[in-house]
Amino acid sequence: MKVKIVEWHAVTTWHWKLESSDSTSGQTNYSDELCGICRVAFDGTCPNCKYPGDECPIVLGDGCPHNFHLHCILRWLEQDSSKGLCPMCRQIFMPKKDKLVNVTDEFSNLQTLIDGHRALREGLHSTSDQDFESYRGEDLQMSE
Amino acid sequence: MIPTDHLNYDTDVCAFCVICSEINCFGEFTGLNCYSTLARMATIPISKDIITSIIPSSNLSDLGSTNGRTNDIENDISYLLSWLEAIWDKKQLVEEPTARVKSAIRSCLKDEYNQLEFVKLYNNTIRSTFMRDLKPILVSNNSLIQTVTSIKELQILNSQISKCLGLKEFPREVFDRNLNTLFRSVFSDRNMNLYDKLTKLLNDNLFQSETPQNYDTIRDTLILLSSIGLNEELNSITVNIAIERIKTYLFNTCLGLWDTPLLEQINSWIRKKLFPRFSMVVSLSDSDFDETYVYDLIKIAHTELVSLRIKEIFDLVSNYPSTTLALSELHQCVSFKSVNIDTHSSNNIRYNDSTCIGLSASFSNILNFSYNHLDKSSYSQAHQRAKLVDRFITLCNDKLLHSGANTVDIILCYISTIKSFLIIDPKGVLLDKVVRQIRRYLRSREDIIVKIVHGLLNESKENRLIELSDELINNRKKSITLDDSTDINWVPDPIDALPDFKKGKVTDIIESLISIFDSKxxxxxxxxxxxxxxxxxxxxxxxxxxxxxxxxxxxxxxxxxxxxxxxxxxxxxxxxxxxxxxxxxxxxxxxxxxxxxxxxxxxxxxxxxxxxxxxxxxxxxxxxxxxxxxxxxKTGRCLKLLPTLGRVKLELEVGDTVKPFEVSPMEASIISLFQDNPSVMTVETVVRSLQISEYAASKGLEFWEANNILRKINNSTYIINE
Incomplete structure (x- = not known):
């Protein structure tokens, strides 16, 4: 007996590849992980989007292991009080450039925001290290 | 005049009574004595009979009894009395009174006062005779006609007597009134059974025969009964007969007949058949009688039709749409605005104007005729609407809302309920009341959601709830408008609507089903x-x-x-x-x-x-x-295979033939195993190599066995069927 497969229609699901700190269980842990800002799964959407995937991509943190929906982190960084820091660990937020999906306006916006924050930070740095340190301290208190 | 011994007796009793109560049965009174005294007292209630036995009413014989005096008056009276006695003996007026009697009458009954006194005495005399001798004979007579004839003769006799006596207007009236009372007492006697006898007489000769028979006799009977003041009873009997006839007619013509218009037929039957006979009777007994009574009869017929339909309501609903006609006629009968019944006669404007929340004036008239057993409230429309609802709910509970019924059947019935009750009552108030029960029940059905959803989306002919699908495609949801305070045509909800009545919620089929559950x-x-x-x-x-x-x-x-x-x-x-x-x-x-x-x-x-x-x-x-x-x-993304989902198209070469299959990935994987490996395989091997459950493996193998690709060797071993 011969079996000839004429057509195989398979059903698959797509997932974001995450390299988060706690991905101990490897590939099978298809991130039920949540975006730290909106508390929605990465494979879902940010609160303002309807369709997941292309329309609502995610951003992986470079300096820290935290990932966010692109729209969520954009809204965070748009606030001056964010100071360009990761909302989870307060380190300077940097996206993994090589992982950025096809560069769109939104990603360049992200880059612009990050650059803006860096410029602000460096400006403060040059005038007074003291100021900057106290500023950070205040900020931390506020967040607590 | 009061016999003294009676009085003494009474005082004796009173004395006993006093003593008894005072000494409380001690002393010389034994308990037995006391008991018998009390018992004797108890057996003598004071009634009219006792009083008349003690004090007999005076009668004509009292006039003649005063013997000894021989003046003219006394002579005249004795002449008069003997004349009357002769008449009474023979029960007929033998001859004209003689001149002597005439003059006696003239001299005795000179003025109205004398006449009145005489009439009173005369009445007393004949009453006792009548009650004693005549009444039992009349009452026991089986034939109503014979009784009537005898009474008629008596009536004639007495009218002749009163004529001979030359009575003036008032005494004459008293004279007649007394006689009528006597005659009435015959008919109202329990043994007489006037109701049954007259009903039978009228039924046999008038209502149930093709052509009226013996009308003259009946007419005479009726006139007599009417003349002695039995109008009310007469009317009541006639109306009851008419209602019975209507009921029988409806039962014979309308029961179970739902697809032909019946109202016109009923109306014309009443006009042509029932009313002419009805009028023959009532025109004699009711002075107010006129043509408009026909509309009352029609009204009664419609009410009876409603009662009939109420009994059938569940079948009417479940056989919708073939019952549309019956339902719309039911609507005509139960809607609050009365129906415009064919208006060819000009004097029925009153009827058309009357709204039937109360009853029209003449309608209550005609019903007042009937006896109490005919519950008048059942003729009010509000009552009927309530009854309709109750009946339907009861029937629903009995026939539909139990675990023996299929959910789809219940939904179908729910849909026809909505449609039927919207015909009966387009305002949706009745519908709102009846569906509450069904809705509550549907909520408890576990598969209701699945059935509704499939019903909505399956457009194939197999869908028994295809109606839902059609409804979804054809009827866009009408937005439920809130009460608009600026709407000049606004009307309040109908009077019997429940407080949370919302028309749109129940009248739209899909909305009605969806809203069974609070949450969408x-x-x-x-x-x-x-x-x-x-x-x-x-x-x-x-x-x-x-x-x-x-x-x-x-x-x-x-x-x-x-x-x-x-x-x-x-x-x-x-x-x-x-x-x-x-x-x-x-x-x-x-x-x-x-x-x-x-x-x-x-x-x-x-x-x-x-x-x-x-x-x-x-x-x-x-x-x-x-x-x-x-x-x-798609940068940054990976895929995960869901191995059991999807479809696989296969071609199996078995021997010389190629068999195409479209199967699930599970089944495709199992058969593929047989290609690569020895052609005999056990369930365990399949389980191990595919890492699936034993249940799934044997199910898959059974699938191929059913398709004649595999053959079962023993309990768990399969071989390719070549």
Whole structure:
């Protein structure tokens, strides 16, 4: 007996590849992980989007292991009080450039925001290290 | 005049009584004595009979009894009395009174006062005679006609007497009145059974015969009965007969007949058959009689028709739409505004104007005739509407709302209930009342949601609830408008509406079904599941029909409720793009890429079967290839295969023949095992090599066995059937 497969229609699901700190269980842990800002799964959407995937991509943190929906982190960084820091660990937020999906306006916006924050930070740095340190301290208190 | 011994006796009793109560049965009175005294007292109630036995009323014989005096008056009186006695003996007026008697009459009954006194005495005399001698004979007479004839003779006799006596107006009236009272007492006697006898007489000769018979006799009877003041009884009997006739007629012509117009037929029957006979009787007994009574009869007939239909209401509803005519006639009969009954005569304006929340004036007249046993309240429309509702609910509980009935049947009945009751009462108040029970019951049915959802979306002929699907396509939801305070045509809800009555909620079939449950979410979930399954089964990624159905649903449930389904549809559409950009390998390998968060219902469903199926290696390699390409197109993403979902087209070469199959991946994987390995395989081998459950393995093997590809050797071993 011969079996000839004429057509195989398979059903698959797509997932974001995450390299988060706690991905101990490897590939099978298809991130039920949540975006730290909106508390929605990465494979879902940010609160303002309807369709997941292309329309609502995610951003992986470079300096820290935290990932966010692109729209969520954009809204965070748009606030001056964010100071360009990761909302989870307060380190300077940097996206993994090589992982950025096809560069769109939104990603360049992200880059612009990050650059803006860096410029602000460096400006403060040059005038007074003291100021900057106290500023950070205040900020931390506020967040607590 | 009072006999003294009676008085003494009375005082004796009183004395005993006093003593007895004072000494309380001690002393010389024994208990027995005392008891008998009390018992004797108890057996002598003071009644009219006793009083008359003690004090007999004076009569004519008292006049003659004063013997001894011989003046003219006395002579005249004795002449007069003997003349009357002769008449009474023979029971007929033998001859004209002699001149001596005439002069005696003249001298005795000179003025009105004398006449009146004489009449009183005369009355007393004949009353005792009549009661003693004549009444038992008259009452025991079986034939009503004979009784009437005898009474008529007496009436004639007495009118002749009164004529001879030359009575003036008032004494004459007293004379007649007394006689009528006596005659009435004959008819109202319990043994007489006037009601039954007259009913039988009228039925036999008038109402139940093709042509009226013996009308003269009946007419005489009726006139007599009417003349002695039995009008009320007469009318009541006639009306009751008419109502009975109407009931019988309706029972014979309308019972179970739902597809022909009946109201006109009933009306003309009443006009042509019943009313002429009815009028023969009532025109004699009722001075107010006129043609408008026919409308009362028609009204009664309609009411009776409603009562009949109320008994049939469940069948009427369940046989909808063949019962549409009966239902709309029922509507004409129970709606608050009275129906305009054919207005060819000019004097029935009164009837047309009368609204029937109360009863029209003449209607109450005609009903006043009838006896108490005819409950008048049952003729009010409000009562009938309430009865209709109660009856239907009771029948529903008995026949439909129990575990023996199929959910689809209940839904079908629910739909016809909505449609039928909207015919009966377009305002929807009755509907609102009856569906509450069904709705409450439907809520307890577990499969109701599935049935409704499938009913809405399945457009094939097999769908028994295809009506829902049609409804969804054809009727866009009408927005329920709130009461508009500026609307000049606004009318309040009908008077018997329940406080939370909302017309739109019950009249729209789909809305009515959906609103059985407070939350729409369960429906949305069921839609998602159903559409999910369909989306996975779709060939060639054509989602246009699903989008069309979804649009219809959105119009009902609201746009925002279906976000998940939007994403699911988008997934399938995108899958098409992905597939075409991936290009085909050696073997046509297609994928549907799902956003797993939005397919929860499906993935739960899938994992319940088996998640770890090992697909044939060639397929798995193909998948790896596809995944690699996918990651290139969609940066940062990977794919995960759901091995048990999807469809596989196979061609099996068995011997010389090629058999095409379309199977599930599970079944395809199992049969592929037989290709690569020895042609005999046990269930355990399959379980081990495919890493599936034993249940799934044996189910798959059984599938191929059923298709004659495999053969079972023993309990757990299969071989290729070549």
């Amino acid at each position: 979410e369960i429906f949305i979930n069921e839609f998602t599941l159903l559409f999910g399954k369909r989306l996975l089964e779709i060939q060639g990624y054509d989602v246009s029909h699903i989008i069309y159905q979804l649009e219809l649903l959105k119009a009902r449930f609201g746009e925002a409720e279906f976000n998940t389904l939007d994403v699911m549809i988008r997934d399938i559409e995108e899958s098409k793009l992905i597939n075409s950009s991936l290009g085909n390998g050696n073997m046509p390998f297609q994928i549907s890429v799902l956003s797993h968060i939005y397919w929860q219902s499906i993935s739960q469903f899938e994992s319940a079967i088996d998640d770890s199926l090992v697909v044939p290696e060639s397929v798995h390699n193909q998948f790896r290839e596809v995944e690699k390409r996918f990651s290139e197109i």
